[in-house]
Amino acid sequence: MLGVSSTMLFVALVAASLPSPTLTVRMAAAVTPLVKVVTLLEKLESEIQADGQAEAASYDKFACFCKDKTKAVSDSIIAGNDNIASLSATIKDKTAEKANKKTEMGTRKKKQESLATDLSDTSAQCSKEAAEYAANDADLTKAIQSLVDAHKAIGDSKSSGGSGAGRAGLVAVKQSVQKSMALAAALKIIDDGPQWGEATALLQEAVDPADASYKFHAKPILTVIEKLQDEFRQKKSEADVEFAKAKKTCTDTVRDLTNQMSTNKNAMTQLSTDIDGLTSLLAQTRNDLLQADGQMQDDKLYMKDLTALCEKRAGDWDQRAQLRAGELEAISKALDILKANVTAAETVNRRAFAQLRSVRRAAPPAERTAAPA
Template identity: 25%
Template structure:
């Protein structure tokens, strides 16, 4: 329509030029040709409008379907995420209860172990007291026997009674129940009258045997109690370790469930935001498409009216009467109008928005040598010191054996615990997938890049359209000025009051020949045509302004929607990057934990090898070493007794 209106202006100007340059050619010939060209232009513009409309409808269809489908998929994803969140909440609550139960069980096992340890300590203290008492009793019996073994004589007998009286009195007091009535009478007779030495020695020998048997039983009971405690302690420690490992594993599992819960909630938020953006975009597309449909209907009507008008104009101007009338009318145009070219402004096309780890001690030889050169007092003192030292070594060796047993048990328990931990951490390490969020990030970044590209292209198109709009408006205003200037020039000659009418036709044929120059009464048609051209130019300017506003509005809506989608996707990218960083951190921590478990297992193996190196000989030869050392102590004690005056036969009684 725009080109058609300007063509009308060209028609007038071209006709005037034609009359001046070629009076012989009929003036309506070129006018009709221009009208036919104008008719072809209208048809071409109609085809271009149809192509533009078809493209826009295709764009409407594609974007509405794609975004509607994306919104439906987002709704499905959101529903699935919400279902997963509910599962994670239930899982977290279940794990919380299991953790509390496991912690209670660990506490109970620890309390049981503490109770057993306290009881074992009490038993050991009682054992030490009883053993010390028995050893004292045995020592007292030996002392009494040694006293009786001194040389006999009157003075010596009284000395024997005085020496052994306190010992015998104490033995009778402490072990009355172990003595028979005859034994009691024998001891009382000796204490009162000093006779019956052989009977007393027999009683003492009997007591010594009882004490030795009791000591053996006491040691056996202690060994049994110790073994039972060690078994119980090992079992409880293993249960505690296993319970603590279970608590730790469930805490880790719950932490993972809580972390996934938080991530899924964020995913729901991002998905719903994207769905909202898609639905908003669909609404904008539908609105733009509705506006396009309305504009298409309006342009169809205008185009039809324009085509009809051009057809009628050709019909009228091709008549013989019109030829004669134009010949007369164009004679009044004295100046050529400037030819103004223009380009039809383009229409904005919105872009589509595309949405994740022994032998005897050498000291005996030294004592033997000392017995040859020292006084008995020093030798006895040295013997006592050696017995004390051997006793201490005996006790230290027992402690060392107990230490080795305990260390082997603890090493085995800890090795099993670290092996389970390593297996658990290795499985967790293999289950962590860092690639998935990276793939989702790359997909989102590609979508953002495409949307930004579309936005840039839309901006460039909008800028080009605006430049075309400015050109059209400028051209129309120049045309309007030229037409107004022409009307002002003609108005000086034609004082008509009916210049603004639009639908009037040229008057009848003027009389032949020239008459005296005066205002032509047939000028109404020319002035009406000029006014019509001015009105059409203004209409074209107004339509261009309306089209520019509509295109700018569509561009702003598209830009706002695209920017909102980009922002939401960039937010989703940041969330996915945070998720990836969290997974990478967890992976590093898990790998370090697994490597730590492996290092701990290596250290435990080294420790076990060291224990074998330091403990195997001791544990293998423990009983033999204990017996040999006991023999050493007996030898020293017998040697001391000999130095004290005992005979070899008396010593053998021990």
């Protein structure tokens, strides 16, 4: 196909070369070149129209590509923005959650240390109370047994009279009773009343079991022994009850502290697992955010290039369409002019042939014969 400038030049040359009406009449017998020019222009017009249709079809495909691709990339950018917003929100929320869990972890560590201290102190106090109870219980048990033995010894000394064994037993009884009274005084379970004072005085006297007054002197001592036995047994019973309560309190407290430590430790273990999980999640989310941001930047750059390309092609198409329309308009005008001249030439030709036939008919036979030569 001829170029735009070539086509316009060709049309201009054709228009300039058209003969004047007078010349057309003179050239009535030679119209074949003019018809050829008309045919050539009509062919050129058809080619330009065909090329325009082909180019239009091609541009339509490209325009559809631009439309579809622009929508796809635009949707990708919108989805990318939404994804980035979602990932950013996740990072913000999970970062705050991780910070809260780390704070809770610190609080629970301090609580665990405090519980451990309380457990240690409680265990030490309970052990101390148990040791004190054991020592006191041993003293009371020993004192009770000593008083039982002393009571028996006094009875034995009465039956043995003034023998050496009886006197020795009495001395042992006095010593045992004196120790028991000292223990009772230390435990504050006796009063400094007349009864105890008399018993103390008797214990300090040297009384012979063979003496007739021994029985008189032994009776207050027996009373003291029996009284001490009752007091010691009551004291031991009270101590047993109190220790049982204290022991239960210790056991309950230790169990409660141990359970609290176990629960707190389990919570710390779960917190540690959660923190590790959040750390991994945040790392993965940040990586996803970087990839999403990179993809969106690529999409924006591609959209920019695509828009520029589509706009350039659209501009080129509009320009070429306008030029093609100009070409077709010029050819159409040229054809109108040429076809008008062809019609005039044909009219002249018909008249010329008619005149020629008339002349031949009027001429003598010899001239008609010679005319073709």
